[in-house]
Amino acid sequence: YDGEDSSLLVDSSDLEMGQLDPPEGDDSLALATRFEFREVDGITYSSFEPGSFIKSSEDRTRVEGADQFAELFGFDKKALRPDTVVALLESTEDFRKTSSEDGSTVFGGTVTLEAILKIGQKDLPAGLALLAEGGTDDLPEEITLQVTVMDELLSKLVVDIDGDTPTGYTKGRITSTFGAYGEDQGIVAPSPDQITDGADLFGLPEGMEEQIAIMEDLDARRPGLCNDAFEAFEEDSSVTDPEEFEAVTEVFVQCLVDAGEPEAAEAFRLMTGIPNN
Secondary structure, three states: OEOOEEEEEEEOOOEEOOOOOOOOOOOOOEEOOEEEEEEEOOEEEEEEEOOEEEEOOOOHHHHHHHHOHHHHOOOOHHHHOHHHHHHHHHOOOOOEEEEEEOOEEEEEEEEEHHHHHHHOHHHOOOOOOHHHOOOOOOOOOEEEEEEEEEOOEEEEEEEEEEEEEOOEEEEEEEEEEOOOOOOOOOOOOOOHHHEOOHHHHHOOOOOHHHHHHHHHHHHHHOOOOOHHHHHHHHHOOOOOOHHHHHHHHHHHHHHHHHOOOHHHHHHHHHHHOOOOO
């Protein structure tokens, strides 16, 4: 982070995802993923391929989720405020100084899940916010914290997770390090030759760009038109039956036709792959 500008790099290229129809003779499939998000002068640049970026202001629909990526994972500017760590430590049951050496002081304690949820996801430090999202499934009843302060500045936060959770026993450690206070972070916008058209970047099928443009135009002219068709489907997030989704889509498409938007109806049908009966 540097003032209002920020940069986030997510690299899970070493993550093994197990067997997902691997090539013959290969018993595992490595998921090579690297995402980068930069916000410079209020514009978000999203990269899903080395050297290629989408500029959010020019391709809003396809990257509006990416604009919120950092915040969803607890990496917003607010998560780096020292008081998020202070509030967490103040909630511990046994806060104490554990060691002090060469200008470095370590504090620690145990905090309950109840206290974490009381603080709230948006006021938790980076590295812990994601696990507190939506409830208690990822955390045991207690976690331990260790905070290192060096030369009166926050240097490190270590969260140790070890215990039973609603989804089973979990053991792990999250370490967040902080540094380079007051230094120029060198966050700049990508060069013009690195900014790529979204359709090329994601390999959209032929014609999809035009279909998306038609639906964007409809939403601008008549926002929310026929969206009621999806309400029941969205309320039951467990519904995964393709036939049921196709039936709901047919209702939506017919609604567009009845509303005098046959071009949008056909564009949506092509986008979703629903046959024209």
